[in-house]
Amino acid sequence: MEHIAFTSLSVFTLACALGVVLSKNAVNGAMCLLLCLAGIAGLFVQLHAYLLAFVLVLVYAGAVVALFLFIIMLLDMQGGPVRSFRGLNVFAGLVTGALLITGLNLLAVRGRFGVGPPLGHSVGSSLKLYSYQLFTTYLLPVQVMGFLLLIAMLGVIVLSRRAPKAEGQQ
C-alpha cells in the first residue's frame, strides 16, 4: 500500500517537475511547480514529517509561487523557447548523464541504504522536539537566519527603490 502511494506520488512529482522545465508558458510552469511542491509535501507526509509538509505548503506554495505568479503578471512575460541542442552540447549532456547514472548506480549498489536500522518512533511529527532543537542545539543558526531575513528585507527595499535620476526624469 505504501509502495503504491510512494510510486504514484513520485511519478506525479517528476511529471510536474518536467512540466516546469518544458512548458512554454511561464504561468503554466509556475502552476506545475505548485503541483510538484504538493507532491513533495505528500512525500514528506509519507516520511512522517507532518510539520515540514505543512511548512512547505505554507512557505513555498503559499508565498513563493504566489510571488512568482505576481512577478510574471507584473512583467507580462512569456516563457520563451527551449534552447536547441547542437554538437558539443549533446556530447557534454551525454557524458554528464552517463556520469550521473553511474554515480547513482554505485550509490544504490554499494551504499545499501535500505538495510539500515529499522524505523523507530516517528521523530519528525513532534513540534515539541523541533522547538527544543531550534532553541538549544541550533540557537546560533536561528539567530543568523534572523539576520539573513533582515538583510534580505533591506536589500529588497533598496533594490526596488527607483534610482534618483529616473525619478528626476519623470
Next chain:
Amino acid sequence: MTPSLDSYVMLSAALFAIGFLGVLVRRNTLVIYMCLELMLVAATLALVAFSRFNGTEDGDVFVFFILTVAAAEVAVGLAIIVALFRARQTVRVDQLDSLKH
C-alpha cells in the same frame, strides 16, 4: 513495507537533475529561478529521508533553514529581476550579454 531509502535518494537525485536541466536549457530568468527552487526542494527531500531513516531530527531541522534561505533568496532574486527588467526591458539570458567578452 515502506519504500527503502534508495528510492527516496533516487527520486531526489532525479528531481535535482530535472531542475539542473531546466537551468541549462531555459532562457527566461524567471523559469531558471523556478528550476533553482526545484533543486533546493530536491535537496530537502533527501535531507528529510536521511533523517527519517537515521531516526534523528537534525535533518528535519536543517530543512527549516533551507526554507528560510530559499525564501530570502526568492525575495532578493525577484527584486533583482524586476530591477533588471526596468533597466533593460528584457529578462532573457541570451539578450543579457553585457559581461560576455
